[in-house]
Amino acid sequence: MINLPSTLRISFRALRVNKTRSALTMLGVIIGVGAVIIMLAVGTGASRQIAEQISSMGSNLLIILPGATTAGGVRMGSGTQPSLTTGDAEAVRKECPAVRDVAPILSGVAQIVYGHENWSTGVVGTTPGMLRVRDWSLSAGRPFTEQDVKSAVKVCLLGKTVSENLFGYMDPLGRMIRIKKVPFMVIGVLAAKGQTPTGQDQDDTVYVPVTTAQKKLFGTTFPGMVRIIMVKAKNREDLPAAEKQINELLRQRHRIGPKQENDFTVRNLTQMMETAEQSAKVMTLLLGAIASVSLLVGGIGIMNIMLVSVTERTREIGIRMAVGAKTWDIRMQFMVEAIILSFIGGVAGVMIGISGSKILSMLAGWPTVISPLAIILAFGFSGLVGVFFGFYPAYKASLLDPIDALRYE
Amino acid sequence: MAIIEAQEITKIYRLGDVDVNALGGVSLTIGKGEFVAVMGPSGSGKSTFMNILGCLDQPTDGKYFLEHMNVGDLDRDELAGIRNKKIGFVFQGFNLLPRTSALENVELPMLYDGMPARERREHAADALKSVGLEGRENHHPNQLSGGQQQRVAIARALVNHAPIILADEPTGNLDTRTSAEIMEIFVKLNAESNITVILVTHEADIAAYSRRIIRFLDGHVISDMRQEQS
Numbered sequence: 001m002i003n004l005p006s007t008l009r010i011s012f013r014a015l016r017v018n019k020t021r022s023a024l025t026m027l028g029v030i031i032g033v034g035a036v037i038i039m040l041a042v043g044t045g046a047s048r049q050i051a052e053q054i055s056s057m058g059s060n061l062l063i064i065l066p067g068a069t070t071a072g073g074v075r076m077g078s079g080t081q082p083s084l085t086t087g088d089a090e091a092v093r094k095e096c097p098a099v100r101d102v103a104p105i106l107s108g109v110a111q112i113v114y115g116h117e118n119w120s121t122g123v124v125g126t127t128p129g130m131l132r133v134r135d136w137s138l139s140a141g142r143p144f145t146e147q148d149v150k151s152a153v154k155v156c157l158l159g160k161t162v163s164e165n166l167f168g169y170m171d172p173l174g175r176m177i178r179i180k181k182v183p184f185m186v187i188g189v190l191a192a193k194g195q196t197p198t199g200q201d202q203d204d205t206v207y208v209p210v211t212t213a214q215k216k217l218f219g220t221t222f223p224g225m226v227r228i229i230m231v232k233a234k235n236r237e238d239l240p241a242a243e244k245q246i247n248e249l250l251r252q253r254h255r256i257g258p259k260q261e262n263d264f265t266v267r268n269l270t271q272m273m274e275t276a277e278q279s280a281k282v283m284t285l286l287l288g289a290i291a292s293v294s295l296l297v298g299g300i301g302i303m304n305i306m307l308v309s310v311t312e313r314t315r316e317i318g319i320r321m322a323v324g325a326k327t328w329d330i331r332m333q334f335m336v337e338a339i340i341l342s343f344i345g346g347v348a349g350v351m352i353g354i355s356g357s358k359i360l361s362m363l364a365g366w367p368t369v370i371s372p373l374a375i376i377l378a379f380g381f382s383g384l385v386g387v388f389f390g391f392y393p394a395y396k397a398s399l400l401d402p403i404d405a406l407r408y409e
Numbered sequence: 410m411a412i413i414e415a416q417e418i419t420k421i422y423r424l425g426d427v428d429v430n431a432l433g434g435v436s437l438t439i440g441k442g443e444f445v446a447v448m449g450p451s452g453s454g455k456s457t458f459m460n461i462l463g464c465l466d467q468p469t470d471g472k473y474f475l476e477h478m479n480v481g482d483l484d485r486d487e488l489a490g491i492r493n494k495k496i497g498f499v500f501q502g503f504n505l506l507p508r509t510s511a512l513e514n515v516e517l518p519m520l521y522d523g524m525p526a527r528e529r530r531e532h533a534a535d536a537l538k539s540v541g542l543e544g545r546e547n548h549h550p551n552q553l554s555g556g557q558q559q560r561v562a563i564a565r566a567l568v569n570h571a572p573i574i575l576a577d578e579p580t581g582n583l584d585t586r587t588s589a590e591i592m593e594i595f596v597k598l599n600a601e602s603n604i605t606v607i608l609v610t611h612e613a614d615i616a617a618y619s620r621r622i623i624r625f626l627d628g629h630v631i632s633d634m635r636q637e638q639s
Contacts, residue, residue, distance in 0.1 A: 003523060319504050319517075320521070321492075322498050326486040327489075403460050
């Protein structure tokens with residue numbers, strides 16, 4: 001039997017003799033591998049972006065919205081009839097066993113002034129529960145406390161965008177800003193969170209105690225009114241239970257009869273985002289599958305060229321057989337040629353895939369993530385393609401009759 | 410001692426619906442160290458017979474013993490092993506690998522014998538030297554004359570120390586002077602290394618180098634004469 005280094009040398013020489021043909025054959029694999037990597041990178045990038053949004057939004061999240069008003073048979077949109085209060089929020093937190101934390105929210109837009117700088121931004125009145133519900137953290141300072149809420153103290157937390165717009169590189173802690181002309185002391189800055197799925201800047205917000213917002217900033221139609229309540233369930237599995245418990249509790253608190261409709265709505269945000277993430281993953285698989293087809297076509301290209309090569313080199317095969325090449329010697333030689341083609345094509349394809357993904361995210365602004373798994377997958381698949389599509393031509397070559405092969409013109 | 414023993418060898422080719430009787434029961438014995446010329450017109454079956462002797466082809470019927478081994482019992486790869494170690498081929502058309510140096514062409518039989526590269530190179534260089542091609546090791550076949558190419562083929566045939574060399578019209582493509590040079594190599598190999606040489610030829614002056622002439626006609630041996638080497 002012939003040894004592997006010699007087989008490799010013979011195969012490399014054969015491929016070098018037909019440089020253009022070898023390069024074109026490889027091109028099929030290069031495009032296939034490159035396409036698989038780019039497609040997986042785009043898909044993985046999309047689902048990772050969604051996953052990041054889920055984690056910045058906070059996990060296991062429910063949102064309670066006030067119900068819709070009906071005026072003379074005309075139903076207004078959800079939230080038009082304020083019905084939720086800080087009391088509701090407190091009751092949900094205390095009485096629903098599946099709920100970990102709540103954050104009542106009363107928000108509005110206001111002009112904020114510090115010195116010569118001013119900035120229009122969203123102001124959110126809430127409780128210390130907000131940070132826990134949304135899994136947020138502070139980059140500086142301290143959060144406000146239950147005591148601050150109880151006493152309606154005029155303190156605030158700044159989002160990163162607000163802080164940068166008002167203070168630049170100055171340290172905002174302990175400074176006084178004015179929101180709707182009411183002075184507030186900055187006690188903390190939130191860590192950057194990026195954008196929401198709908199493109200809102202989550203860092204462009206100021207947080208104040210909900211009581212302060214109710215009394216000093218925004219008018220309320222009735223005492224303790226809040227716009228929405230965010231709820232964090234204990235676990236993913238507790239989300240449906242929490243939804244049910246909240247429904248029951250609020251119907252009771254709002255004195256809604258058995259046949260009446262709710263004056264509030266509970267939405268499962270986490271579930272919605274997870275659905276989006278799921279569909280992104282399915283899309284990744286789909287893109288990968290489509291790209292794999294081109295890899296398959298590349299493999300068929302290899303087989304085609306190897307079959308031509310076997311026919312062209314029939315005489316060479318005859319000579320090799322005459323001087324003692326055995327069935328496996330011939331088979332190995334053509335197999336190795338096919339594998340070299342797909343291997344080099346695979347390496348080049350990986351490089352093109354990686355740089356292609358980078359260029360795509362630069363030009364189109366799509367987030368792309370190149371996972372090592374995708375590279376291994378594409379590379380391994382291209383190797384398999386070489387073995388699979390190389391086998392038939394090699395098999396055919398090895399079964400030639402030596403005397404026929406020698407006489408072949 | 411018989412190195413080759415053919416008993417009632419027949420070979421029938423099927424060409425479409427017609428059976429062609431290429432060999433009609435040939436029995437021959439060739440001893441070790443003989444120098445045999447096989448002659449006959451085209452289609453007489455001499456080439457078919459040579460291919461069977463060289464284990465490139467299998468007889469339809471009959472028995473062929475090579476060094477007392479029944480070749481009919483061997484499978485494809487065992488036959489390849491016989492061709493590798495027992496038989497050296499020299500063809501009319503040289504049959505060298507194109508775009509491959511003389512040295513690597515000569516290395517081929519050793520390559521398939523699994524010899525390490527360094528040893529292969531040394532033996533191949535020695536074999537080329539013995540046929541007078543020293544200094545041409547790295548020439549490709551298309552850079553060599555016909556005579557030189559045939560010398561490379563002879564070096565390839567003897568590099569594995571095969572006891573038998575089968576030459577199918579080895580001088581068919583060469584001019585008279587070069588033919589004589591090539592024949593001298595065969596004579597020398599036969600005389601000095603006791604290699605059994607069997608060659609097919611049309612030409613009487615080439616056959617004259619041998620000591621035994623076997624004539625074929627229509628698939629049969631019609632004469633088998635021993636003669637003095639001229």
